[in-house]
Each structure stands twice: as C-alpha cells, then as structure tokens.
Amino acid sequence: MTGQDLLAETVERLLNATPPGEDPWVDLAAGGFAWVSVPESAGGSGGDLRDAASVLRVAGRHATSAPIAETMLGGRLLAGAGLKVSGGSLAVVPGPGLAVVDGRLTGSAVVAWAAEADQVLAVVDLDGSPVLAAARPEQLGIERRLNMADEPRDDVRFDVALSELVTAPLPDGAADDLQRDGCLTRVVLAAGALQAISEMTIDYTSQRRQFGRPIATFQAVQHHLVAVAQSAVRASMAAETAVRTVQGGGGAWEVAAARVIVDEATIEGTRAAHQAHGAMGVTREYGLQRYTRLLWAWRHEYRQAREWRRWLGSEVASSGADALWPRITR
C-alpha cells in the first residue's frame, strides 16, 4: 500500500463518518487534509501533488462540499511566496482579470468560497513579475452567488490599495502554474465523481426491477453502464497521469489533455448515468444529482474546457506532424 492509498483511506473513513448535512470542513481541517502538498515549513501538512490528488479524488468521490482544492492551491501559493498558512480556509482568484493601477488592485472575478475564507489570494502582475496579493474578505466587495451545485462562487470586486494587502513576490511563471494546478484540481475531483456515478449506476440498475427483472439485465441498460464506466476509467487515467507529470515538473500539455478527456467523460458519463436512473436520478432526494451538478459546474472553472482544447490543438499544430507521436507516448 502506498502512502497515497493510506491517505485516501483515511480521508475516505473520515468522510464516511461525517453525517449527511454536516459540514465536512471541520474534520478535514482538523486532520490537516486541506494543506496536503503545502510544505511543513510553511505551516502545511507536507506531501506532494500525488498526495494532494489522492485527497481530492476521494473528496470528488464523496461530492464533498468544502474548499479543499482552494485551500491547497492557496497554501501552495503562500508557500511559494515565502509566507505561511494560517489554518483557515483560503480562496484563490482563478485567473487574470485583476490589474494594479496607480497602486490600487482593481478588477473582478468569480471566486470559489471567497466570503468564508480567511484570505482571498490573487496572483497579480507587477511590472512584469508575478506577485501574490492576500486580502481579507472584508477588504473586498463580495456578492454571494452559488454555482449549479449550490457551492459558493462569489462575485468578488477588488478596489483596494496594494499597500493595505499582504504582498510578496512569486517565482516566474506563477500565474500559468496556477492555471495549470487549478485546472488539475477540477480534473482530479471530476475523476473521483465520475467513479462514484459509475458505481451508483451499477448499484441502482442491479436493484431496480422492471418487466420482472433487474434493469441491469437489459442490454440497452448495460450499454449505459459501459458508457459510464468508460468515462470513469478515461477520466481517472487522464487525471492520474497528469498529476504524475506535473509532479515531475511541467505538465501543462498533460493537464490540458486531461481536461479535454474529463470534459468528454463528463458529457458522456453524466448523460448515461442519468438515463439509466430514470426519474430517480433527477430528484434532489437521490444522490446522483449531487455528483452530476458538481461535474457540470467544474466544466466551466479554471477556464472553459474549450480553451484548453484549443491551446492543446495549437500546440500540436505548431509542433508539427513528426512531433505528435513522441508527445503522445512521452
């Protein structure tokens, strides 16, 4: 058993023990799981990206509603800037959109879990170099909104003097790294959720009977089961391979590829899972929608999947015909 397996099992046990309706964040935070991959020297729990991914994957498998991904991303940003994490949840401005004008940080963005965060972090460009800016939510204009899965995705307006924020320089390329790592969190979460809906669909169709037999014995329904399983398998392989590559350094190509695969898997997998569940799947009283609503929401976060696909395709085109095969099999 690897360290990642052990970690996944621990989180699995913790989430299984959380009663429905109760906020899982408290226990996750107490166990330090939201700071995995943040160096201990920066107040984090240590471990690497593969460890972080194993936590996120389980969170995805449980449709866990808590700012784990945000806090991991934020913690790594703080550590990268030589700062320490506080112990509260973090929110991260996912992309460009903010600018420093006359010493004031201005602009707006959709930010996950901003209002309840200890700090809202942004990577801003200051004279061509990346700088981390950390704000307290009170310093920002926050309009609370929810995504399709009822998770906080707040409209956050920045109009604050940089001197009133905690700032520290980040390594070059930090903005691109955040895009890549943010996208990777969605990919890993989605892989976990797709695995869950595959299992749910298998279980449900083996129990639900029509025409005197379990619907899983109908060939047309079996084809839905296979479609969901394929979605789960592709997404997992893509996510895990991308995580390993990023851990080894670089990995933007693989993250983009994984995002493309997960997007396709989300479309096919959620469609087949819902079809196999009939009306039961579209009620709030049954768990499937917790997963599919999250999966649909994640498709649009850390840039649209379409943008990753186009970026990847442009890379492929500009690298030329002879570079494609070595790239695929790298």
Next chain:
Amino acid sequence: MHFEVTELGAVERALQAEVRQFLTEELPRGSFVPGLGMNAAKDPAFSAKLGRRGWLGMTLPEEYGGHRRSMVERLVVTEELLRWGAPVGHHWVADRQSGPIIARYGTEEQKRRFLPPICRGILSFSIGMSEPDSGSDLASLATRAVRDGNGWLLNGRKVWTTGAAVNDWMIVLCRTTPVEEGGDKRSGLSQLMVELSADGVVATPIPFIDGTADFCDVMLEDVYVPDEQVLGTIGAGWTQNTSELAFERGGPDRWLSTYLVVEEYLRGLERGPVPHEVADLLGAAAANYWVLHHLTLSIARAVDEGRSPSIEASLVKEMGTRFEQDVLSGIQALIDLEPGLPARSMFERLLVTATLTAPSFTIRGGTNEILRSVASKGLAPSGGSR
C-alpha cells in the same frame, strides 16, 4: 475493473528509441506506402527482419525461439510499427495471437514445430472463427470434425478469414461433439490447426469495400487433420478461444488505424496559427491518443503482473475503435478536398482508404455491441461505500 497507472521504465524507453531508429533507417518516410494499422501490407522480408531483431514472438519462451520479454515491451514495439504504417500484415496474427495461444495450449512437439518460425516471421496464420451463419453468436458454428483414424475429418465453411488465400496455417474453431438437446453450445468445441495448402481447403478472396481482397471464404471439405494438429484439449475450444480473443482485443491496433490520417493532415497544415475548428479537432485527437496509449499500457502491465484484464481489453477496444472513426469524421469535416483516385498526396490516399474501411473497425475482432455486453459482465455491484 482495474486500471493501474504505469510508466515506461528505462529499458522500455531504450527499446522504443531503438525501434524508432530502426524504422527511420529501414523504412524511411517516402520510401514505402504506409498502411493503416493492422491492415498494412504483407511483406515477408520485412517480417523476417523484425524476427531477426527479436521483435516477434517477444513474450514467448526462449527455448522456442521467443525472447521472454514482457507484454509492455511487445506493446512498445507494436505501437511504433502501427504508428509508422509498417507492413506488418504477414506476421500480424501469428505474432499477436496464434503464437501465444500455441505457447499456452500446444504440446511440446507443437511448440517446437510452430513457435520458432513464428518468431522468425516466416510462418503466417489466419483466424478461423467466423462462419456464414455464426458471427457474433460464434458458439452456434456449424463446422464440424469427426474422428477418423489418428485424426479428425473436418467439414464446413469459414468466412471473413483474413489472409486465408496467402497464409500458411489457420486455427479453426469447430464442433467435435454435437450439442445435446438443451445443452450448452459452448461445450464440445475444439481448435484444430489446419494447413491452408492441405487437400480439401479452398480459400477464395472476398472483395473488400476498398477494392482490395484480403479476407476470404474458406471451404473445408473432408480435410484430414492429424492428432498432432489438435490444439489443446478436445472439447475445451471455447475456453481456449476466449483466451485467444483476449490477446486479440487489448492492443494499440484498436485505436491507431487512422493515426496516419491525422499525422498527414497535420503535415499539410500551413505554418502559423490554425483556425479554431482545426485546433479543437487536434486538441481532442491528441488528448484521446494520449489517454488510450496510457490505458493500453496499463492493460499490458496488468498481464505482465499476472492478471487477465479481458474485461478491461473489451472496454478499451470498444472506445478505441469508436475514436478511430470519430477522429476520421472530424478530419473529413475540415478538409476542402474532394477525395479521389489516383490520390495526389499521401494524405489523400490514406483518407480514401480510411473512409472506405472505417466501418470495419467496430466490427472486426468482435462488434462493439458484443464488446459492451462482455464489458458489462465485469460491472457488478461492488458493495463499496461512498
């Protein structure tokens, strides 16, 4: 259902580099007409060269001319060959499934007789499964063998038998015990090795949709098959055949058939930024090749670790073959060309062949509907917590 992520190790990487170098030297681009995956040309001289390199029968035991290498190493080699459009037709079936099935079920004498020439790339095999009235429902087959002296007398008809007019041998699945009333069709079947030049065997090519003629109608009339050519156990043909199908289904030949169409399309693009719809297609194609490569690698590694990922193989073949078709449709939607013959470019030639033969990708080796049924058997409730 289990797919472990795995990476190529140093030895496997070195082998990959070696095969790449061999291909650029032996078959430089432009010096030959590349084929589409396993449909590529037959070239016995090329197969013999691969044999001398030790790249055929790679996983077979050394005492029979094999190389005791891993399934992953074999995958590394076959991926490179297919992606290059190399003429693998002569040895393809023998190397992929006949050799391994003989190694698994054959007698000592059969292994000594058949495996060394398979590993040298000089003995070719056909698959004698399908019949006019038995395709997906293979166990319903009608070809039968009856006891005759120290052997069997075989009668029946096989169809769609790839290469039967030119290959040396065919492994025939046939009935050796009649099905009893209400009995299981899958019992009483056996695998016989039939020499395609034997008396009573008449293989007639069937014109294929693209105008080639590779698969055949094979009449079997009082063909005498001596006991030395019975493969494995009489009556155990179904089980043996199922394990043969596992070799047939899990490989990169199930998603690389149209790779060269994509590569040549890419070669023809003008320099500079590409339109959105082109980038969209290339991005999706690259991502899918990448993940299929990793899934196939995972299956090969699982075999090396002693598992038998036949469900996984069916699952990947089903999506791989659909992808081969989808990526082709994507390219068709982007081109401004009216494809015609004689082709004016390599791209056009490959595109025409791919367009005409694409429907067969999701039929040969078991249809996608059947593969989905096979795969669904592996999707039982786990009782796991969530």
